[in-house]
Amino acid sequence: MEKIMKKILILVFALYLVSCDSFLDVNQDPGRITEDQVTVQTLLPAAIRNTASAQFGASQYGVQYPQYLGGQAISQYTPYGFDQIWRPLYTDVIPSLQEIIERAEAQGAFNYSGVAKVLLAMNMMTATDIYGDVPYTQANQGTTNLYPCYDPMQEMYEVHIPNLINEAIEELQRPLPELPSLRNVSNDYIYGGNLANWLKAAYGVRARYHLHLAEKNPSLLANAVADAALSFTSNADDLQLTYTEDIQNPWFSFLGNAVNKIMQPSTFITNMMDGSAQYPGLDDPRLPFYMNSADPDNYIAVVPGQLVGDNPAVNVNLTADTWFSRNVAPLQMLTFAEIEFIKAEAQFDSNRGAAYDAYLNGIRASMAKVGVAESAINAYLSDPMIATGADNLELKDIMLQKYIALYLQIETWTDMRRYQYDTEVYPGLAQPILNQIPGSPWIQRSNIADDEPGTNTCLPEVPNQGIILWLFNN
Amino acid sequence: MKKRLSMIILLFLGAFLQVLAQTAITGKVVSSDDGEELPGVNVVLKGTNTVAITDIEGNFSITVPSSESVLQFSYIGYRSKEVRVGTQTQLDVTLEPTLEALSEVVVTAFGIKQEKKSLGYAVQDVDSKLIMETNQPNALNALRGRFAGVNITSSSGAPGAGTNIVIRGINSLNPNANNQPLFVIDGIPVSNETDITGGRGGSNFTNTNRAADINPDDIENISILKGPAASVLYGLRAANGAVLITTKSGKSGKTVFNFRTSYSADEVGKRPPMQDRYLRGFNGLYNPNDYRADGPPIPEGTPIYNQWDETFNTGNQFQNAFSFSGGNDKASFFGSLSRLDQSGVLPNSDFDRTTVKISGSLKATERLTIDGSATYINSNGTNPRMGVGGAGVISYASRYAPDVNISDFINADGTPIRYSTQLDNPLYFAQNAFQEETLNRFLGNLGLNYDINDWLSVNYRVGIDQYSNDRFVLTSPTTLIGAGSNGSISEQVIGYSEINSNLLITGRRQLSEDISATITLGNQVTTINSTNLTGSGTNFVIPDFWSVNNLSQYTARSFPTSRSIIGVFADAMFDYKQTLYLNVTGRNDWSSTLPKANRSFFYPSVSMSYIFTETFRPSSPKILSYGKVRASFAEVGKDANPFLIGNYYSTLAPFRGVVGVVRSPTIGSETLRPERTRGLEFGMDLGMFNNRLKLDLTYAIQSSVDQIVPIPVSRATGFTNFVINAGEIRNNIWELTADVAVVRNEKFQWNSILNWSRLRGRVVSLPDGLEQIVFQPETPWVKQRVQVGGRPGDWYGWPLSRVEDPSSPFFGELVIVNGYPDVNNNWNGTPLAEDSYIGNAFPDWEGGWNNSLRYKNFEFSFLFTFRKGGYVFDINRRLRYGQAGGEAPTGAETELRNRLVVFNGVTNTGSVEAPVWEPNTAEVPIGVSSLYGNAFRYRLASEFNGFQEASWLRLQNVALNYSLPGSLLSKTPFTQITASVTANNLWISTPFIGFDPEQSAYGPGSNVFGYVGTNVPATRSVFFGLNFTF
Missing domain, CATH: 2.60.40.1120 (Carboxypeptidase-like, regulatory domain)
Known part of the structure; x- marks a missing residue:
């Protein structure tokens, strides 16, 4: 008995060690996929969605600076690092887009790489306009570079963004790849794989770029006009992501459908549209599409610098029914209206007539987009304050109308800073009633992203958010 | 191998x-x-x-x-x-x-009972009686104040809330790491996971730690192995120590039945004061829709409500436990059945638990003993959402205006009544944002013991721990936080399965007349698989249909894990004349979670115990009757979590019929090595005055090196976290236990035990290039920062500025700028971004003092627990200050509201370089808007942000038992009847203003301590109980 027991014991012990290695080889997550299972076709839809998230993130709180909305402490210029764009941009958008570019170029799928470069150029331009210096050439290098240094804004503008967008334009016109599975850009939420539309978008991004850089080199205005001419020709071309009832526009859940509205439209946009400020007596038919008022005859908005609740009389809000914050609303990134206003602004000095036509086209496009009736559009466009005629057209007319057309887009903040909040260009624009930056300057830039100090040792100095960025410092 | x-x-x-x-x-x-x-x-x-x-x-x-x-x-x-x-x-x-002191026996690794005197390290235990006395449904809570060097923090007073146990300090740099010890029942490890809803690092619900499932009535003894020397045989999972639970078993003889019942009333003891003088509004103007209490004074005669009274109910616990045990010379058995029904102090909060256990042992042959046990546990609980952020029952209640009757919260059509779009009614919210949980758990084990011959035996034991935990989390579209997404629901099924196999071969030999040896060889195989399937989504189709089937947008996610560990170990114990003991162990583990090349690792331990009073007989044994010195060194390796190595891609929820993939933001090093915990421990046990005074003093140094930490990296790298080996934390621990038999005679006995410990953690190194790890979920103004030279739990923030020049006659006075106090030395140009050290979350020292008295048939015991120091950040106080407008008795803001005051302090009339201090004379207005609105920086001072010291002296437990005398029972079937009155948490003395500061906003399974104020506060409970034995 004892001997048998001993033998059994040893046998059991030995048996149970046989399967040792396979027993331990269980460290592979069955719930996620690995690098070799990833394709450009599965990366692209995520990259597009995350681009929209990043662009929304830039606007989410940031549109208090161009005074579309107000009510948060950020509107009083308390430190803000634009984390809502920083986070999706650097951990989702750039990695996805760069991986598409790398994989597509290796397979000769320049249709995919072209699309990815359009999006990357646009995102990097948004980022550098917000932060100034941004990590780019050292970004997304994983563990090989844990402390990515920042590329100066000047290099972003003079080297990296033009490279990306020029390559995009070139690659989108190359022959399609051989491989049948790659010939069609699939899972493209924006243009359904239509490369002609992507090419227009590419020219549109370059038009925006040339307009920005014309701050430094006015001769680039001509390039902006030329690019704009090759860009969008109707609202149907807009670079935007349209949401669904299931996956809703982020403005919908953030403000539209929320009961607790943490931000509300500001007096600058509201009064511009309700006929009480820049356009006395002229009711903008877009106003009810832009915001809802408890009293449709009287729109009372948040004074920039006021917090939500400070003035109990405020009665305007974004709701689930207002156009931009509906669940199925598109998130607009680059629109036909903007292209028209780029034409108008860029030709204001060189060709006033063309500028005037583009100005009117931009207004019409903007109104049509949100569904203003044709008759109302015509009535608005024939009002003497709008129909100034080419000779009487002023820069402020273009910029105010662009301001209205680009509602809730962070691009407007760049416009305002290009003109350094000039009240000649933006009549009636005033600083928030409370300004937390020492010396009370206009807000010029983002703070360093909140996550960065403590994790990155290669940071630029940002003394405060009142320091003018390279692009706007002329 | x-x-x-x-x-x-x-x-x-x-x-x-x-x-x-x-x-x-x-x-x-x-x-x-x-x-x-x-x-x-x-x-x-x-x-x-x-x-x-x-x-x-x-x-x-x-x-x-x-x-x-x-x-x-x-x-x-x-x-x-x-x-x-x-x-x-x-x-x-x-x-x-x-004599007692010489004979104490404790359970050490694998259920082996050892004489305390032979151990080279500190082990403490408590027995069934002490656990039962507290009536705590979570047995861990019964251990508070009973162990030196063990910090036990209940995360909240909610029914079924988890309890955090930290032995000898935090030893991980990772704020989201689990620092819990290994739990072992009858020699088999079991899960003490806290599967936090929504993942680690921020919890809206105080989820149960799984050790709380155990029926306290089944427990015979709990012993805690504190340092690595004690726990080394359990291997890598015991690197944070081990809690060994021995359950009751049958004894041969007459079958004994026992029935215990108790009923309690639970109340929230300590509450923060609430402002009750001002109406809703802003800037002194009344606005019935304003969430702030900055309106005009409340007019005379207006009915005032204390919202805490309105929000909290009296909770109840009804506990019933039945057990039987018996046996003969061949077999013994034990069976138990228990039921707990608990209702919490908040509406919509309850918990119930049913347990069934059967165990038995059979002597099959002279040499073969077989034993086994099976336990089934079912629990159900509901708790409203609490929330670290502003959306929780407590935080809403703390901000509700005093003139609003919160009991009136629903309109005739079922819609909620609320006065502001920023505040939900707490009672309505509790019913419409909650979590419902069901747990079904099975624990079973089977053991064989075979004596090969007189001195050699083989013991094999296999145990399984299997549970399924279903969670339903609802946020109704009618709540403020649910409105944006039109309601959200998550249904989560967590499955856990752990199988352990232990083989021990033990030989015991007398090597010579004076030396005996016990040698154990062992093998342990563990496999743990868990599943987590979550269906969650938003957008209700039918407003009041509470099911994921009612969502127009939902996703299903699966998070499986698996982990396998093989360990082999040897333990040799030498005993020289029962005077000198030497214990040497070695263990090698193979873990599946490490890279193949590094997955095998060895670690040793050595410990010695020397009873010097055996060698040097004290001249006066009455004074020093027993003396022992001990020393140990040990190391324990520790593996990583499953699936940390390398990088993966995750799929996004489908959108317009398409699924996209994104790279996971965490990347793990391919060369990860095991983490090491090293401990060096010295101790002395003394028995004096015929062992009426027993002293046990321990000094230990414990360090965790090569930590496996997901270090936060710049997002510009494309990732958020990089998992590497880096950093070291060292803890220095002093532990003292004094056990005094104050009175010891036939009729009256009084025993008093004092536990005291002092712990200092130090961050010795951090990963290269990393200067600090910041935990800052709440505000930019108060944060926890881990940095080299600092301690875990260091708080940083912006304290009020004071004159720091010791030679100045104004040394220590507040610095006033523009009439208001300045913060963080901002007056001299110190940027606010440079935070200052303001305190540490861990106490300077803590302990417990227990007294048990026995007189005839009466037994009386009381336990005080105490802690000195330790700062907490009361999230709730920040909300009360910022929005409700200050507290009534203490908030100067309320007393002085709308008046002009002159702050006591000094202003600088010189330059920054050469300050000239003059007493402040500037009059400034005090009020929510003027103070908090305009004096932006004053508002941010840590002193006004809910940052406070949380020292306390607490009457943790009082118990009075009366056993009916035997003469009365002789004609009844009962052998014993005991009636008891017990109170937990009866009284507390603390400078802390707020709820009971013992709380943990982030719950067990998180390394973040010191955030309080958002959870259900600790309750004061009084129990009435009866116990029948027959």
């Missing part, structure tokens, strides 16, 4: 094999005090290596060469005895128990 191991076993078996055949002596060993049979008594043939061990009935048989042979009987806790065999072949021996 396979070969090497088999060889070791063969050698081990071979070396000791002998055949003996001489005259057989049989006999029985019993105890002198109660005549009980003593199992496991060592019977040694003097001068030889022949040993026998008594069986469960105290029987032994041994072969002796002649009648002159002498047998030595030794047994832990008893005086050794030598008996000459003579002519007898039947030898019955009676052993006398020794």
